[in-house]
Amino acid sequence: MTAFSPAPRRAELAVGGMTCAACAARVERKLNKLDGVTASVNYATERAVVHTSVADEVLVAEVTRAGYRAEVLTRGRPENRPAGEVRRIWRRLVAALLLGVPAADLSSTLALVPSLRFPGWQGVVLVLGLPVVTWCAWPFHAKAAAALRQRTTSMDTLVSSGITAATLWSVYAMTRPAASAVPDGDWGLLLRPSGSLYLDVAVGVTIFVLAGRLYEAKAKRTSGNALRALGELGVKDVTVVDADGQEQLISAGDLRVDDRFVVRPGEMVATDGVVVSGSCAVDGSAMTGESVPREVAAGDAVLGATVAIGGRIVVRATSVGQDTRLGRLTRLVENALFEKARVQRVADRISAVFVPVVLALAAGTFAVWYAVGGAAEPAFGAGLAVLIIACPCALGLATPTAMLVASGRGAQLGVFLKGHQAIEAARAVDTVVLDKTGTVTTGRIAVTAVRSHGAGPDEVLRLAAAVEQASEHLIATAIVGEANRTIGAVPAVTGFSALAGLGARGDVEGHDVVVGSLRLLAESAVTVPSAVAAEAARCEQEGSGVVAVARDGVAIGVLAITDTLRPGAAAAVAELHALRLRTILLTGDREPAARAIAAELEIGEVIAEVLPDEKAAVIQRLRREGRTVAMVGDGINDAPALAGADLGFALVTGTDVAANAADVVLVGTDLTVVARAARLARATLRTIRGNLWWAFGYNIAAIPVAASGLLNPMISAAAMAASSLFVVSNSLRLRSFDAARPQSTDTQ
Numbered sequence: 001m002t003a004f005s006p007a008p009r010r011a012e013l014a015v016g017g018m019t020c021a022a023c024a025a026r027v028e029r030k031l032n033k034l035d036g037v038t039a040s041v042n043y044a045t046e047r048a049v050v051h052t053s054v055a056d057e058v059l060v061a062e063v064t065r066a067g068y069r070a071e072v073l074t075r076g077r078p079e080n081r082p083a084g085e086v087r088r089i090w091r092r093l094v095a096a097l098l099l100g101v102p103a104a105d106l107s108s109t110l111a112l113v114p115s116l117r118f119p120g121w122q123g124v125v126l127v128l129g130l131p132v133v134t135w136c137a138w139p140f141h142a143k144a145a146a147a148l149r150q151r152t153t154s155m156d157t158l159v160s161s162g163i164t165a166a167t168l169w170s171v172y173a174m175t176r177p178a179a180s181a182v183p184d185g186d187w188g189l190l191l192r193p194s195g196s197l198y199l200d201v202a203v204g205v206t207i208f209v210l211a212g213r214l215y216e217a218k219a220k221r222t223s224g225n226a227l228r229a230l231g232e233l234g235v236k237d238v239t240v241v242d243a244d245g246q247e248q249l250i251s252a253g254d255l256r257v258d259d260r261f262v263v264r265p266g267e268m269v270a271t272d273g274v275v276v277s278g279s280c281a282v283d284g285s286a287m288t289g290e291s292v293p294r295e296v297a298a299g300d301a302v303l304g305a306t307v308a309i310g311g312r313i314v315v316r317a318t319s320v321g322q323d324t325r326l327g328r329l330t331r332l333v334e335n336a337l338f339e340k341a342r343v344q345r346v347a348d349r350i351s352a353v354f355v356p357v358v359l360a361l362a363a364g365t366f367a368v369w370y371a372v373g374g375a376a377e378p379a380f381g382a383g384l385a386v387l388i389i390a391c392p393c394a395l396g397l398a399t400p401t402a403m404l405v406a407s408g409r410g411a412q413l414g415v416f417l418k419g420h421q422a423i424e425a426a427r428a429v430d431t432v433v434l435d436k437t438g439t440v441t442t443g444r445i446a447v448t449a450v451r452s453h454g455a456g457p458d459e460v461l462r463l464a465a466a467v468e469q470a471s472e473h474l475i476a477t478a479i480v481g482e483a484n485r486t487i488g489a490v491p492a493v494t495g496f497s498a499l500a501g502l503g504a505r506g507d508v509e510g511h512d513v514v515v516g517s518l519r520l521l522a523e524s525a526v527t528v529p530s531a532v533a534a535e536a537a538r539c540e541q542e543g544s545g546v547v548a549v550a551r552d553g554v555a556i557g558v559l560a561i562t563d564t565l566r567p568g569a570a571a572a573v574a575e576l577h578a579l580r581l582r583t584i585l586l587t588g589d590r591e592p593a594a595r596a597i598a599a600e601l602e603i604g605e606v607i608a609e610v611l612p613d614e615k616a617a618v619i620q621r622l623r624r625e626g627r628t629v630a631m632v633g634d635g636i637n638d639a640p641a642l643a644g645a646d647l648g649f650a651l652v653t654g655t656d657v658a659a660n661a662a663d664v665v666l667v668g669t670d671l672t673v674v675a676r677a678a679r680l681a682r683a684t685l686r687t688i689r690g691n692l693w694w695a696f697g698y699n700i701a702a703i704p705v706a707a708s709g710l711l712n713p714m715i716s717a718a719a720m721a722a723s724s725l726f727v728v729s730n731s732l733r734l735r736s737f738d739a740a741r742p743q744s745t746d747t748q
Contacts, residue, residue: 011056013048015041016069016085017143023068026152030066031059046085047073067146086214089139093210096136100207103128104200122174129199133167137206139213153355159209161359165387166202169380238262238270241314259317263308271304272324273315280311281473293474295517305636310473310498325612354696358703362386365707385706401731402691406684409737415677416665425646425663426681428628432576432674433619433641435633436587436597439651440573440671441563443634445474447482448544448564451535452557458487460557464549466508467515470496475547475561476504479515499524514550526550532558543593562593565600572671573601579675582627586615588637616640632674633662647681649674683737691727698723 018024024041027048031039036053048070050059056072063070107125110117137160144160147153238252239262247262252270255261260276263269269282281293284306293309296302302315304324366383370376410416434440450457465483468476470493483490493506493513503516505524514524518536521528528548532555536546544560576583584605585598594608607618619641622629631638631645639661642648650662664681666673 009052011050011052011059012073013050013059013063014071014073015046015048015063016071017139018046018068023143023154027063027066027068030062034058034062067142067149089210089214092136092139093207093214096132096203096207096210099128100132100136100203103132104203107200107203125199126171126174129167129170129203132206133163133199133202136210137163137202140206140209153359158355158358159205161362162387163202163205165384166205167199169384170199170202253321255317255320257317257320260314261317263302263313263315265308265310265312267308269302269304269306269308269315271317272319273302273304273317275300275302276314276316278311278313280313281309281475283307283309283474295519310471358387361703361707382707386703401728402684402687402734405731405734406680406687406737409734410677410680413676413680414666414670414673415680425628425630426678427685429581429630429647429678431582431584431622431627432630432632433584433586433622433645434573434603435631435635435638435641436585436589436594437563438634439632439638440566440569440585440601441597442566444564445478445545445561446564447478447559448562449539449560450557451532451539451560453529453531453535454554455551455556457557460549461559462487462490463508463511463513463551463556464515464547464559465490466493467496467504467506467513469493470506471498471504475545478561479547479559511551512553515547518546518548518555521548521550521555524550526553526555528555532556541592543590543596563589563597565597566671568670568672570601572674573603575672575675577602579678581630581678584622586610586618586631586641588612588615612637612640616644619644630678632666632671649677680737684734687731687734691730694726694730695723 015024015027018027028039028041031037031041031048031050034052034054037059038051039048040050041048048059048063052059060070060072103125106121107129110121110125140156140160140163143154143156147157236252237249238255239247239249240255241247241260241262255271261270261273263280265280275296275298277298279295279297282296282302283293284303296313301318302313362383365386366379369379369382373379437443447461450461452460461479461483465480468479469490480490491509493508496504496506498504499514499516499520503514503520503524505512505514507513514521514526516524518528518533532548536548536558539546539558539560542560544562547559547561548555549557549559573583582605583601583603584607585594585601585603586607587594588610589608591606591608594606598604598606610618615637619629619631623646628647629645630647630649631641632649632651633639633642634651638650642650643661647664648662649664649666651666664677666677
């Protein structure tokens, strides 16, 4: 009898407790060792995508055995675990501050000033410090134990070892009988109960590293927000039409291919499909980058998450769920974030070698001293000195302190740096790719020219505005606004009617006026003189949309409609060129419109009429060519490119999806902050690298001295504190960063 094997299925797990890319790789290896399991673990989003034939409980158990938390994600249920991770770290940090700061102050003060000691002072320090080095530091101990089970090490190994060793030494020094024979000299002094405690070292490490983990958890949560925002995008309910024409409201998740559904004016299209009946304009600027709404009628394709304007349509669904354009965007963003998460930070890469070396040196120091002297106390003290002096206070502070100071300075400059990827990528960026609609332009259409024939330009604009003031779509608003600004009040309209295909008709001062596309005018039996047709063609060649105006059956002119350049965009591009950065305009809009904007900005390279997934492909092509690419965008269609670029910039005025997918959020609408952000990120990276060089250089110099027995643990702790102070003070220099002043090493 053949055993039944369940068909493979797709499952998603929320994985908690990962602190670096190595953790994600470890979980992935453990899952892939299971029979019938193919897993991919994303550190940035803290998710595991698993194709499996085994039960969910087996997957969760395997992740748990690896030392991490796991939870099966159920479709339709929102995931709030990343926020829970931040809350857990925050609770431990608050407790560490409330208990640890008094314990550290008391321990260091009384250890250095014996005259201030009082009976039982060590017990007070121990009572305050033990919860900090146990419960508050528990995540480090747990990760170190998990790494040990996997026969590997991490920064958590060194943190946990330092905390544990300092705590055990303190308890030993406190409880050792004073009457016992103790060697004279430094070691004897330190081993007496009245000697120094080192809980302040353990407590300080716990507080500093927890603060760094809190910052990283918040930054990591924003990476997952991009996927959550995409998942929440779109309609929740949709009106379907059956074969008898009956309408029924159903959940969008229940929509199936070939179902027909209704989209009313102002509603979002539920999924990708083809128009079956009706006509309207579709605003697809966020999804496609087209600056002017597109007319659609029966037979035309429409995308989910675009918005219908000025008409009712019935659409036949051609794809649903993950097969839609929006679903593909989600996969592209997730894949891009996954690739970024695989890149380990500088500290991670160095600590992979540094941690086992330090542990081996500490053990070797103890062994040599014990073999030479035969006494455990001095041997343990020498080994502990090595461990404490290498304890990664400075390493733990190197990145978070610089990031925190840079974040504060960035907020003053209109820049929000979201994570370490931004600063590590900024140094090498040599190419900046700019989205058009909503990024270098305002994303709001306006009347940029009036071309007339048979009437004056003001008359053409006045008649068009008179009809359009009764309409609500975007083009109508632009026409009426231009008329109010340039010619004042417009006459009233009577007999107004909206025409299918983004047009309108009405009676203005006794004249029959039709406003709309040339195709609409032709369908309305309007005569279009060749001069008007030529002006329309000229506007289209210049990249503008065209709205024709007819009076009493004859076209008398056209209005050029286009997106307007964002103030400061030209100055921003000039600054990027001053930084010797190559600029490219990348857009889903029509090529004439893109080239017109590029000419104004003096951008030589234009890539137009690209779909969202093609935008991401362009970014990857540039990276394969050896370019380090920054992407600036604001729309849903920019999210895969923002996530896939080495450095993603998003405007805070854009969509939440774009902001969550980017590494840097630009506050405000002044694009000159792009160059400002690049300079700040580069300065921050230089500071972090300086911090790390100091921290590791200090260790390299001090560890041999400690191993030789010339430093006791107290001096080691003081040296470590001095190293941390240097790192903090060096990071604080970023507060005076001047974005307007060229930095000498900006382009290094």
